[in-house]
Amino acid sequence: xxxxxxxxxxxxxxxxxxxxxxxxxxxxxxxxxxxxxxxxxxxxxxxxxxxxxxxxxxxxxxxxxxxxxxxxxxxxxxxxxxxxxxxxxxxxxxxxxxxxxxxxxxxxxxxxxxxxxxxxxxxxxxxxxxxxxxxxxxxxxxxxxxxxxxxxxxxxxxxxxxxxxxxxxxxxxxxxxxxxxxxxxxxxxxxxxxxxxxxxxxxxxxxxxxxxxxxxxxxxxxxxxxxxxxxxxxxxxxxxxxxxxxxxxxxxxxxxxxxxxxxxxxxxxxxxxxxxxxxxxxxxxxxxxxxxxxxxxxxxxxxxxxxxxxxxxxxxxxxxxxxxxxxxxxxxxxxxxxxxxxxxxxxxxxxxxxxxxxxxxxxxxx
Numbered sequence: 001x002x003x004x005x006x007x008x009x010x011x012x013x014x015x016x017x018x019x020x021x022x023x024x025x026x027x028x029x030x031x032x033x034x035x036x037x038x039x040x041x042x043x044x045x046x047x048x049x050x051x052x053x054x055x056x057x058x059x060x061x062x063x064x065x066x067x068x069x070x071x072x073x074x075x076x077x078x079x080x081x082x083x084x085x086x087x088x089x090x091x092x093x094x095x096x097x098x099x100x101x102x103x104x105x106x107x108x109x110x111x112x113x114x115x116x117x118x119x120x121x122x123x124x125x126x127x128x129x130x131x132x133x134x135x136x137x138x139x140x141x142x143x144x145x146x147x148x149x150x151x152x153x154x155x156x157x158x159x160x161x162x163x164x165x166x167x168x169x170x171x172x173x174x175x176x177x178x179x180x181x182x183x184x185x186x187x188x189x190x191x192x193x194x195x196x197x198x199x200x201x202x203x204x205x206x207x208x209x210x211x212x213x214x215x216x217x218x219x220x221x222x223x224x225x226x227x228x229x230x231x232x233x234x235x236x237x238x239x240x241x242x243x244x245x246x247x248x249x250x251x252x253x254x255x256x257x258x259x260x261x262x263x264x265x266x267x268x269x270x271x272x273x274x275x276x277x278x279x280x281x282x283x284x285x286x287x288x289x290x291x292x293x294x295x296x297x298x299x300x301x302x303x304x305x306x307x308x309x310x311x312x313x314x315x316x317x318x319x320x321x322x323x324x325x326x327x328x329x330x331x332x333x334x335x336x337x338x339x340x341x342x343x344x345x346x347x348x349x350x351x352x353x354x355x356x357x358x359x360x361x362x363x364x365x366x
Contacts, residue, residue, distance in 0.1 A: 100139040
């Protein structure tokens with residue numbers, strides 16, 4: 001990895017972390033009994049932080065696509081559900097912009113395709129964002145047509161608008177799109193274009209009979225069978241009490257907010273030495289342990305806790321770290337930790353680790 005690439009990754013990780021902290025603090029403030037003006041300011045802060053996160057993620061994805069490192073996670077996907085998600089993601093924003101959004105699915109209602117649902121949503125997101133930005137009045141139509149041909153599902157996506165838009169062709173100018181509709185929209189369009197071409201698909205723009213244009217993209221995906229339903233998981237039979245160990249106040253706030261999402265109570269410690277002393281009390285069902293901390297780091301603290309007698313030394317410990325490659329993770333497990341959650345923390349990842357650790361399955365938590 002070159003030095004510029006190293007610092008690009010470090011900077012993006014740090015921005016993600018700080019934006020997570022801003023969002024967690026804003027959500028915490030929004031639950032307080034504040035006046036209308038204060039709530040409006042909090043809503044503005046939240047919207048700005050979410051925009052920064054979206055721009056950052058699109059930039060990272062676009063960089064990966066340019067270097068042919070864009071990853072896909074194909075899974076059996078019910079195609080009509082994809083369009084339901086498109087409707088949920090965009091109906092409010094379209095209405096706020098004074099635009100009517102119509103979403104439709106054409107095909108057998110139970111057709112499943114082996115594809116990355118998140119990537120397909122990103123394609124629609126990019127083209128709908130441009131349609132919303134370029135349409136001052138009227139409507140936008142988003143549709144997906146699915147036709148099964150043997151073991152292949154042929155997909156045709158359409159986004160039709162009635163506004164003034166920059167054409168999206170193989171040699172479209174992203175700078176022109178950015179000048180018209182803003183950086184976030186331009187990045188979304190560019191990413192959508194890259195995803196379609198990476199999957200071997202094609203994009204074309206058709207002028208409408210009246211105003212506006214229709215973006216059409218074609219893809220093919222293997223037909224899939226419905227996965228077996230897994231039993232619904234619950235975190236624990238009672239709310240867990242969690243010790244959050246991190247020297248960064250913002251990180252502690254993010255972890256506390258996520259624990260609250262799962263109905264867990266929590267206490268704080270600022271370094272490994274405090275964590276060991278707190279663990280001696282036996283009050284905690286689980287410890288979320290940062291790795292890099294002053295006085296005593298997370299690895300040393302975990303080893304010290306494992307040396308405590310009886311059940312005190314058996315409390316589950318989850319490592320919180322930005323360095324979660326396999327070698328590092330193996331070292332944390334060797335130090336006595338039960339699992340690893342990468343920073344910035346995502347709710348689903350943390351929930352999975354909590355369930356596995358509290359359920360007595362360290363391998364699953366790892």
